[in-house]
Amino acid sequence: MGEKVAALTVYGGAAEILVRGADDLVPVPAGLDDAETLALILKHVTAYQMIHRSAAMAPGQTALVTGANGGVGSALLKLLRVARVRALGACSERHFDYVRSLGGEPVPSRAGPLHDSVRRVVPEGVDAAFDVMGGPGTWECVRATKRGGKVVGYGFMGTRVADRSSTWLTLRGLASLLAGARLAGRRGTFYGITLLYRRDRAPFKEDLNRLFLLLAGRRIRPSIAHRLPLLAVRESQRLLAAGSVAGKIVLLREAGLS
Numbered sequence: 001m002g003e004k005v006a007a008l009t010v011y012g013g014a015a016e017i018l019v020r021g022a023d024d025l026v027p028v029p030a031g032l033d034d035a036e037t038l039a040l041i042l043k044h045v046t047a048y049q050m051i052h053r054s055a056a057m058a059p060g061q062t063a064l065v066t067g068a069n070g071g072v073g074s075a076l077l078k079l080l081r082v083a084r085v086r087a088l089g090a091c092s093e094r095h096f097d098y099v100r101s102l103g104g105e106p107v108p109s110r111a112g113p114l115h116d117s118v119r120r121v122v123p124e125g126v127d128a129a130f131d132v133m134g135g136p137g138t139w140e141c142v143r144a145t146k147r148g149g150k151v152v153g154y155g156f157m158g159t160r161v162a163d164r165s166s167t168w169l170t171l172r173g174l175a176s177l178l179a180g181a182r183l184a185g186r187r188g189t190f191y192g193i194t195l196l197y198r199r200d201r202a203p204f205k206e207d208l209n210r211l212f213l214l215l216a217g218r219r220i221r222p223s224i225a226h227r228l229p230l231l232a233v234r235e236s237q238r239l240l241a242a243g244s245v246a247g248k249i250v251l252l253r254e255a256g257l258s
Contacts, residue, residue, distance in 0.1 A: 008194070016253065034252060035227050045207050050076070051080060062127050062128075065080070067132040069099060071247070072154070072155065075222070079220065081103035088104065107121060113140055118144035134153060138180075149187070224247055228252070229253075
């Protein structure tokens with residue numbers, strides 16, 4: 001009784017009480033910060049699995065991360081640094097210093113074609129690209145990746161128009177990722193954490209436990225932009241919509257909780 005546990009909630013995470021089966025729960029080691037623990041469950045597991053399960057990256061390789069100042073993007077940069085992979089982080093110039101603080105090398109995301117910016121730094125192209133944007137940006141990630149390299153798509157933020165998902169842009173991104181990448185001599189795949197979890201819970205549990213060990217050893221530290229009360233969901237959405245958040249917004253049962 002009273003043991004602290006974590007779970008991939010998918011839906012209903014902003015509730016005071018949530019009922020889940022025991023096989024969904026992962027014990028949390030004592031002494032970990034609540035907000036940092038929460039930040040690992042979705043964003044960092046997503047990043048870890050894309051690096052190690054989707055792209056199978058090795059030390060000394062190179063990677064491109066789009067949306068590098070976002071929640072998953074910043075997690076990718078930190079975990080790529082732990083994996084000793086050189087990471088280029090695409091973002092707006094106002095986030096360059098933040099990307100550098102995470103171990104990434106910033107490249108402009110809006111100053112012309114992204115693949116041109118990447119190739120100026122890594123002329124042969126990166127070994128893997130992690131594309132959160134989708135839509136027309138996916139093809140730029142394909143061109144930024146060397147032949148034989150891998151493009152991992154997730155999220156598809158760039159497929160939304162006027163806050164609604166565009167079917168055309170979604171299909172365009174998937175076509176570039178799955179068919180275009182193959183025709184260009186790269187390997188494209190789409191990653192979704194819930195798709196993998198529903199098929200097999202074991203990888204999530206294994207990877208979250210690995211992240212707990214990294215957190216306990218202070219080899220990673222999630223970026224917490226705001227710690228808000230549990231009921232401040234509207235405020236958290238306002239902050240996200242403003243587009244100025246660098247790091248994770250965490251809702252806690254009491255303001256100021258660890």
